[in-house]
Amino acid sequence: MAGTRPYRSTLRQEHAQQTRRRILEAAASVFSARGYASASLADIAASAGVSVESVKVHGPKRALLLAAFELTFGGEAGESSLTERPEIAAIASLDDPDRMLAELVPFIAAANARTSGLWATFTAAARDDTEVGAVLAALLGRRHADYAAMVALLGERGLPSIARLDEGGRRELADALSFVMSPEGHQQLVGESGWSDERYTSWLLEAVRTLIAAA
Template identity: 45%
Template sequence: MSPRPYSSPARQADAQRTRDAILDATARLLPRRGYTRTTMKDIADEAGVSVQSVHLAGTKAALLIAAFERTFAGDDGPHSLTERPAMIEIISRPDADDAMGGWLDYVAHANRATAGLIRAMTVAAETDDLAAASIRDLGTRRRADLGRAAGWLIERGLLDPGEREQATDELNHLVGPETYAFFVTTSGWTDARYRAWLDAALRGLLARSGPRRA
């Protein structure tokens, strides 16, 4: 039997710091230089690690997707947004208006932080099957998260249960990075104007789809 590789908490922490540095470098470089122009050596130089370390961390497409996850939600795991500590705190707030405001603040900040990465992912998906599949997976997971958000609105008495599916689709459009890109990147809106629009759009959705009155 060959010996098992030695692992320790210190070594694991070291490996995680290296991975975090690589993902942060990816998040900085790809929006600035573009997906096709950025090399693994560029990422290694930006992160201050060896090129071998970057290759061991994953392909360029895999690093891009992981960098998006880390920038959007704080880590690069595939688990639901509703399981992340920041979101748990927001949806646990007793006041519904405060919770919705916190959720929209989170979404607006995350969309602003990841706008460049979304553009890079779109380019990557044109030539890289992994990137294209990962983007589809992100879309599936995002809709599932927004289905949970619709369920939360139903539990709070803000949404009619019969409107759950349509509300999920509307929420998906409302908070999606594509909508942010249209208003802020393409149309030149400020982030403050976009955030105000989010609030008005969510309230409009709830006014149309709130609980039916007898």
């Protein structure tokens, strides 16, 4: 009988992970539809098909909002660098910088499409709630670090336009890439201006290439 304990423990862990994912997916849907202030833990619980107490285990609303965004954007909840995700790590390992961009930009574009409504909720909540604002500020700091790492990787791959930049120039390029590849851009071009996701992705890739070449 003792030999069954690790198996049962693994099953419990898998069940807990599945429940957490279901709660976060429900949170993303509820926050996007109702906004941060109007959404309740009871709403999230009902959407996920679990008890309110189960939702509370995974944190207050602001923690659920951040985790829901991280899961929706990168496929995994957690305050980690995007570069640590398996998909991005695989892209970052490519030797050809143009191929790297050709795979990275569509990944970001698709992530922006998934999180467009949730990002609008996030930024609106940050204006009214200082604690959510602090969470958002930390997220933006990690995002900028990710783009700085992207610039460094492209420089290592031998792109002349980046190789000749000093530290300040690379920082400005990371700022520009973070801006143009942000969820706000998708919201404006697709959500407000009516572009298709395909047109947005194509435009974004050319815009990124132009920014890097002009650096």
